[in-house]
Amino acid sequence: KRFLTEFSERFSAYKPHLEFFNSLVKYIADLTALEYVFVGKVVATDSGQLMIRTISFTALGKLAENIQFLPGSGFYEQVSPDAHYDFPSQLMEVIREHPAFDVLTGFIGFPLFDAKGKVQGMLAVMHSKEIEDPESVASVLRIVAGRAEIELERIHYEEQLEQTNISLEEKITELGKKNKELQSFAYVSSHDLQEPLRKIHSFALRILDKENDNLSETGKDYFRRMQLAAQRMQQLIEDLLLYSRTSTSERKFEDTDLQKIVDEVTAELRETIREKHATIRTGELCNVHVIPFQFRQLINNLISNALKFSKPGQPPLIEISNEMVDGIKEHTELLSLKDGTETLRTVRMKSAERYCHITVSDNGIGFEAEYKDRIFEVFQRLHGKSEYPGTGIGLAIVKKIVENHNGIITATAELDKGARFDIYIPQSI
Numbered sequence: 001k002r003f004l005t006e007f008s009e010r011f012s013a014y015k016p017h018l019e020f021f022n023s024l025v026k027y028i029a030d031l032t033a034l035e036y037v038f039v040g041k042v043v044a045t046d047s048g049q050l051m052i053r054t055i056s057f058t059a060l061g062k063l064a065e066n067i068q069f070l071p072g073s074g075f076y077e078q079v080s081p082d083a084h085y086d087f088p089s090q091l092m093e094v095i096r097e098h099p100a101f102d103v104l105t106g107f108i109g110f111p112l113f114d115a116k117g118k119v120q121g122m123l124a125v126m127h128s129k130e131i132e133d134p135e136s137v138a139s140v141l142r143i144v145a146g147r148a149e150i151e152l153e154r155i156h157y158e159e160q161l162e163q164t165n166i167s168l169e170e171k172i173t174e175l176g177k178k179n180k181e182l183q184s185f186a187y188v189s190s191h192d193l194q195e196p197l198r199k200i201h202s203f204a205l206r207i208l209d210k211e212n213d214n215l216s217e218t219g220k221d222y223f224r225r226m227q228l229a230a231q232r233m234q235q236l237i238e239d240l241l242l243y244s245r246t247s248t249s250e251r252k253f254e255d256t257d258l259q260k261i262v263d264e265v266t267a268e269l270r271e272t273i274r275e276k277h278a279t280i281r282t283g284e285l286c287n288v289h290v291i292p293f294q295f296r297q298l299i300n301n302l303i304s305n306a307l308k309f310s311k312p313g314q315p316p317l318i319e320i321s322n323e324m325v326d327g328i329k330e331h332t333e334l335l336s337l338k339d340g341t342e343t344l345r346t347v348r349m350k351s352a353e354r355y356c357h358i359t360v361s362d363n364g365i366g367f368e369a370e371y372k373d374r375i376f377e378v379f380q381r382l383h384g385k386s387e388y389p390g391t392g393i394g395l396a397i398v399k400k401i402v403e404n405h406n407g408i409i410t411a412t413a414e415l416d417k418g419a420r421f422d423i424y425i426p427q428s429i
Contacts, residue, residue: 017155021056021148022063028144029058032137034125036060036104039148041112041121043068052122071122106131108138110145114153123148136196200230256292258285258358262320265300272307278316285322288356288425290405298401299360301394302421306362311416314363322358324427354427355407361420366413375411 025037036059040052053068108131109124123145131137157175204223212220259282266273266280273280280303288295303318310316367375376399398421402409405425413419 017151018056020151024144024148025056025058026061026063028125028141029061031140032125034106034127034131034137036064036126037124038126039112039121039123040068041152042119055121105129106134108134108141110138110141112145112149112152114149114156120152120156121148139196197230197234201227201234204230252291253289254292255287256290256295258288258322258356261292261296261299264296265303268300269303269307272304276307276310276316278307278310278318280318280320282319283321285320286324286356288322288358289427290425291401294401294404298398298423301398302360305394306360306364306419309362309364309366309419311363311365317363319361320359322356325355325357325424355424356427358423358425359420360423361418363418366415366417366419368415369413372411372413376409 021039025039028034029037036057038054038057040054043051043053045051049070051068052071054066057064057066104126106127106129107124109122111119112121112123114120123141125131125137125141154175157171161171161175204227208215208220208223215223262280262282262285272278299320306318307316376395399409402423402425407423407425409424410422411419412422
């Protein structure tokens, strides 16, 4: 958690690339307590030979003079981002010639790939001794390597923009996409982080089973808390991966019966609905042109949210309806709130198409109007995890799915008076 939070805070925002890479290698050095860290990019010499030239290099916690070296045979043929690279003997020769460096033994390096899968650089750590817990270090480096790849790609696009005005608009669009990726990248984690969590959970369970008589009640409580923390972190990672997949998965649109999707989700949530004595009321729902499995996730998240944030002692009432509306530039409608009052709301459409307007409303605890946009952001929670469990990603996934459909989503609510979500999906893409 500390790594993801710090990484997010430090490296989500844009920084000039030298400042970024200097901050990155110093951060890795502080985090891992290893003596040398560098990020390098592939460059061609005058003779056409490909070398690694470091962009930023820390030695014993301080920025050092950049070096260049031959990465060794086979490096450019690596095709798997999951495999780290062995210590290049040529790099050892360069290090030995430099008076600032000791003889090095430990090394973990990862190739950095561009969008086409071609090696564009290297991220590595080095140490005078064998590296303790190399699996954890490799897991951290693999996440950081992905962030460094995005930065190198952005630099590549910036350099292309400086060199030529050909396809300028297209390059600016690509650059914008990369910048958008940077804003959310720190929230996307790798499967590698799940393996240590599984080990924590497994060993804690084994200790509680085999050493139960040797532990005090306080010790047992600590181990149970550790298991719960590992489970929460694993759920967080799974939600992050789900959020990532909503952007990268194949988008196959189909004419789909919205009522069928609602019925399937209701069946999945049957136990929670029965436990809370909830009622799900639907009008006559029409067909929608959507990505079925994504839209099923969207409806699941909205209904689950309504069930989770219901009022204690009051059976939840969830209402789902839809209507077809014209995609004029602005659509104004009269909203009826749960307390009987009414308010006007204007939605800006993206094009002059026909839209399917889907409404999901509830009678739950609602939220204050000032949070109507914030609730769709990743990791944004309006309530403590002890009150309402979750990772704060569910509504971010909903918004991402709506965007994948070229649609619009808005939220309207009042504290203790329920919430309403309005979704506008084009009739065809």
